[in-house]
Amino acid sequence: MEILELESFLPYRLYRLADTVSREFSRIYKERHGLTRPEWRTLSGLGERGTMTATELGEQSAMHKTKVSRAVAELERRRWLTRTPDENDRRVERLALTRAGLAAYREMVPLAKAFERELLGRLSVDERVAIARGVAALEGALEGK
Template sequence: MEADTLELESFLPYRLYRLADAVSREFSRVYKDRHGLTRPEWRTLAGLGQHGTMTATALGEQSAMHKTKVSRAVAELERRRWLTRKPDEKDRRVEHLTLTRAGLTAYREMVPLAKAFERDLLGRLNASERAAVTEGMAALKGALDRSTTQL
């Protein structure tokens, strides 16, 4: 292979992206079948369910979603009456998003399904494979954290 050629199938960032996408697509069947949610809608529901009131900016940062995806997800969840928006008292450009009772109900229905999905996925691995995945992810995260603090 030439030095100026990149084989995507063995390039770590590409492999990680493909793996994350495959896992996300498989899990998407759970929330799509249950509630007809898209990935951004699920991530928005999950973020608000976990953290309570958040801004759209905070949701985007927490879920690594672009602001347009967050905005569309918020609009759809609001249309379903699963979340409410409350303008910030000091900055009217900012809105605080909170799940409604119906949104919390949907979130609480999804939590055990999400945990079961994770258990099932990890259950396909033996103990040493599970440990290797956990340790490898932690090592990569640590390496990235160290490189960003050195900038």
């Protein structure tokens, strides 16, 4: 009879892997600032790009618009970001980090990088090349899907 080995089934392995890594990493921004993942991504997106609209944020960080909306609301409540109505299109708001938001971002960046470095540090050079190549290939294969 035909069976499926979950252990070697790619969708399952990817999910479990991402879940584990993401859970580990989330401890950093959860413990340090009590952020949720959408909040962290919002902080990170704005820190990286400087200013973005909610829609752009959603695209850049692969979040559903309701997640963005709520994350932005929370960061605004903390006074970590401000909204400025767009001059040309009054539906749009330009989001930007405040000084406090930027400070939190600046604090998180080295921690994030250290986390990644530590994780990849457990791999051999070849393995690092392999994961980079494989992930990129799958990303490409899913383009537009």
